[in-house]
Amino acid sequence: MTFPESILLSRRGFLAGACCAAAAPVLTPVTFAAMPGDNRFVTIILRGAMDGLDLVQPYADPAYAALRPKLGLTPDTGLLDLDGFFGLNPAASALMPLWQAGELCFVHAVSTPYRNQRSHFDGQDMLETGGNDKSERTGWLNRTLAVIPRSASRKAIDINTSMELILTGPNEADSWSSQSNFALAEDEIAFLDRLYAGDETFAKAMQEAKMTDVAADSLYGDARRGAGIADMARLAGGMLREEYRIANFSINGWDTHVGQRTQFKKAVGDLSTAFTTLKEALGDENWKKTVVLAMTEFGRTARENGTNGTDHGTGGLAIVAGGAISGGKVLGQWPGLADDKLLEQRDLMPTGDVREVAAAILYRQFGIKPGNLTAKVFPGLTFDESSVYLKG
Amino acid sequence: MALSPPTLAAIRFGYGLRPGEDVSGDADALLAQIDKGVSEKPRFPREGLTGRVETATRIQAVLAAEAKARQAGKPNEDIRKEVQREAQRIYRQDAMARIAQALHSPAGFYERLASFWVDHFSTSVLKTLPMRAIVPLYEAQAIRPNLGGPFSKLLQAAILHPAMLIYLDQNQSVAPDSIAARRSGRGLNENLGRELLELHTLGAGSGYTQDDVRAAALVLTGLAVDNRALEVVYRPRLAEAGPISLLGRTYQDDEGDGQDHILMLEDLAANPKTAQHVSRKLVRHFIADDPPDEVIQTMVDAWTKSQGNLSDVYRAMLQHPRAWSDPGQKIKRPFEFVVSGFRALDLPEKSFATLISDMDNEDESPIGKAMEMAGGAAARENARRRAGRANAITLGALQRMGEPIWRPPSPAGFADEARVWLAPGQLSERIAWSRLIARIFGQKMEPSEFLEAALGDAARPETRQIISQAPSKVHGITMVLASPEFNRR
Structure with a gap:
């Protein structure tokens, strides 16, 4: 087993594809002839803690196979090789065309400043408020609106029945529902099963509900849930074709404590649907001006647990897609998975701040001044034009 | 499981806990709610009793005139349709007001009794078009003022009301x-x-x-x-x-x-069989499907002694120890479930009023028309969407769960047995509703705090633990509402 040089040698450690030591940009400089105010930005919140180590598997890391004996794959067992070091979970095969077109990249080992508590609620709050601590009460995407120089770019929409925290705040934003409210994700069903476990009558009703067609429809039908995600993405794309420039929605189903392989497959299917539907709904011209950022509150434990799943961790994975990026790369500073490289010997060590990825996108897409990004959008973040995410 | 009397009073004899609402866990406090409830004007009919009589008679007159014209070979479809729309709107507004009544009233026991008696003396808005306007009047006129006094008076008021004779x-x-x-x-x-x-x-x-x-x-x-x-x-x-x-x-x-x-x-x-029948039905509704005979007997004794004074009968039930033990054997009916969910969320008057106006804005009311003219298609689409959402969490939800307001399936009213309201399809509807209102109203709530507000000491330790680990706030709130202890009473 040989290590790619770049991983071992990178100082700031900006990993730009395992073969290539030079830092590469997430975002191309604005070389295309974009109309002022024409760029788009979509955020997708992956609620429940998405396991980045399962989606983009570091199969060539020597410690990986031992940490993930059941979940880990290799190119020989179906993993879709990305760069000789990382491979994509085959459940995300629908994303490969985007990858091959250079319209998709992953940023590994990133996180928010949230540490050591591993509560979904607090973790998501911090992801959405964009602060360094819990004191911030408004969403960073909402605060962004006030500092976008061009007023035409300030129209934002949340695809939800009501405003999610990330877009909540003093600046005007809309929320709009695709009416796909009833679809439950696998992890949510697993939680309900636990909730009913101690009440025989409810447990029985829940089991029967899952068996019957009617309930399968309203509770966890794949097709219906997939359609729900597609509806949201289509609505977001449609809004962005019109006067909206910023959209947000959420995908649930990532809290894979038990039976991860099945659950994860469904959630990844939703994620793939979201990206491909967005591209389709936006149309070629608009897709070229769009960047999509999917992010999660934290990652999951490097080790599998005893129930074929993983538990709450720290370092995670961000996904960036769109026609406006120079993708086809796995980015980030890879910390390694050896025991002494893990955070508290259990979690992927976060080596980058997911907020910096977002800041770089906002800088590129809307021309927001770095000073505004660090003072108003992401208080406490270090970011300027020299950011690794802007190199190239 | 033992519950504190205030919690049990709220969930078994009321519409559930509401933050900031003081509930006393004793019979006298609950009975005092009856006087208060009787003396207050309900939120429906929206135009008051006299106003509603006028509305209903006008609708009847217009329909009669149209029927006459039709017989004469001059039907007027537009008038018919207009009356249909109006009747439908009246029903919808009053049904929403009925939810608001139960939701905002601190007299939960009185409100539960009103629901019990409206169901006991069932009538349905589906019988005729004018009944959309008459049934809400019936509840306000015949049932609510009389449910704390002699059964004989309540019986006469109910049977000798136009709604019952028509139905x-x-x-x-x-x-x-x-x-x-x-x-x-x-x-x-x-x-x-x-x-x-x-x-x-x-x-x-x-x-x-x-x-x-x-x-x-x-x-x-x-x-x-x-x-x-x-x-x-x-x-x-x-x-x-x-x-x-x-x-x-x-x-x-x-x-x-x-x-x-x-x-x-x-x-x-005055027939002793009536005392038996009604007392048994009350206990079955409030306490358990198979109540101990001794509870029924104390109620029948009180009935006999007071010549059917209902407050005395309720008192006998509430003073029996069984009224305060063995909680959780009944399943909340859909109306109770929905109302108690809104109460747990402490939904303000204003928020519920917004739902009502969202639904009003959709139909061709002046407001709806003005919006359309002002904002064009997008505004209309927005109004349509908001109306759909408001309906989905209120009247639409109750219909899906099988308890549409003032629309019982038969003169026997809605089913009351626990097993009926815990069927698999029912559970998935309740989960879906919980999720919907969690997404609309609960995005910024702390699930553990919500659990305290909604369940108090009824929360099981495992529920507390599971809620604290939920994968999102929305799912945490959803699970509190979908939990066994929130659905049992």
Whole structure:
């Protein structure tokens, strides 16, 4: 087993594809002839803690196979090789065309400043408020609106029945529902099963509900849930074709404590649907001006647990897609998975701040001044034009 | 499991816990709610009792005129459709007001009793178009003011209301020997007579016969609805003069003053079988499907001693130790579930009023039209979407869960047994509703705090733990509402 040089040698450690030591940009400089105010930005919140180590598997890391004996794959067992070091979970095969077109990249080992508590609620709050601590009460995407120089770019929409925290705040934003409210994700069903476990009558009703067609429809039908995600993405794309420039929605189903392989497959299917539907709904011209950022509150434990799943961790994975990026790369500073490289010997060590990825996108897409990004959008973040995410 | 009396009082005898609302866990405090409830004007009918009588009679008159014109070969579809729309809107607004009434009232026990009695004396808005406007009036006029006094008075108010006569076809019934029968060829309709004995008073299987049903129906002849005033009137030419014998009593309308049916209702109210039937039904509704006989017996004793004074009967139930033990055997009915969910969320008046206006804005009300003109298609689409959402979490949800307001499946009302309300399909509807309102109202709530507000000491330790680990706030709130302890009472 040989290590790619770049991983071992990178100082700031900006990993730009395992073969290539030079830092590469997430975002191309604005070389295309974009109309002022024409760029788009979509955020997708992956609620429940998405396991980045399962989606983009570091199969060539020597410690990986031992940490993930059941979940880990290799190119020989179906993993879709990305760069000789990382491979994509085959459940995300629908994303490969985007990858091959250079319209998709992953940023590994990133996180928010949230540490050591591993509560979904607090973790998501911090992801959405964009602060360094819990004191911030408004969403960073909402605060962004006030500092976008061009007023035409300030129209934002949340695809939800009501405003999610990330877009909540003093600046005007809309929320709009695709009416796909009833679809439950696998992890949510697993939680309900636990909730009913101690009440025989409810447990029985829940089991029967899952068996019957009617309930399968309203509770966890794949097709219906997939359609729900597609509806949201289509609505977001449609809004962005019109006067909206910023959209947000959420995908649930990532809290894979038990039976991860099945659950994860469904959630990844939703994620793939979201990206491909967005591209389709936006149309070629608009897709070229769009960047999509999917992010999660934290990652999951490097080790599998005893129930074929993983538990709450720290370092995670961000996904960036769109026609406006120079993708086809796995980015980030890879910390390694050896025991002494893990955070508290259990979690992927976060080596980058997911907020910096977002800041770089906002800088590129809307021309927001770095000073505004660090003072108003992401208080406490270090970011300027020299950011690794802007190199190239 | 033992619950603190205040929690049990709120969830078993009220519409659930609401943050900031003081609940006393004793019989006297609950009974005091009745006086308060009776003295207050309910939120429906929206235009008040007198106003509603005017609305309903106008609707009846317009429909009658249109029917006449139709017979004359000049139908006016536009008028019919307009009346249909109006009736539908009235029903929708009052049904929403009924949710608001239960949601905002601190007199939860009184509100639960109102629901119990409206169900006991079921009528349905689906019977005729004007009934959309009359049934809410019926609840406000006949049921709510009378549910704390003598059963006899409540029985008369309910049976002798236009809503009941229309619903159970009494306005069609004509004594076979009467002048009207000879002229019109119409005859006796036993519908109200049968339900009066079977559902409202003695109870099924209590020993009465088909002859008794017919006798009751005969005594009721003469009763009709005056559509112009929306009043129950007595018309001797429809009536059976008698003598009619029923359960050992003989009724005869000697004076032609139509008082024989009052005597019959008084006798039925005083019948010991009625005390048995109603007491049992009350306990089954509030406490358990198979209540201990001793609870029923203390209530029947109180009934006998007080000559059917309902407050005394409730007191006997509430003072029995069984009223405060063994919680969780009943499943909240959908209306209770939805109302208690909104209460747990501490939904402010303003938020619920917004839902109501969202629904009003969709139809072709002046506001809806103005919005359309001002904002064009997008505004209309937005209004449509908001109306759809408001409906989905209120009236639409109740329909999906099987308890649409004022629309019982039969004169026997809605089912009350726990097993009916815990079917698999029911559970998935409740999960779906929980999720929907968690997404709309709960995005910024802390699930653990919400759990305290919604369940108090009814929360099981495992529920507390699971909620604290939920994958998102929304799912945390969803699970509190979908939890067994939130659905049991």
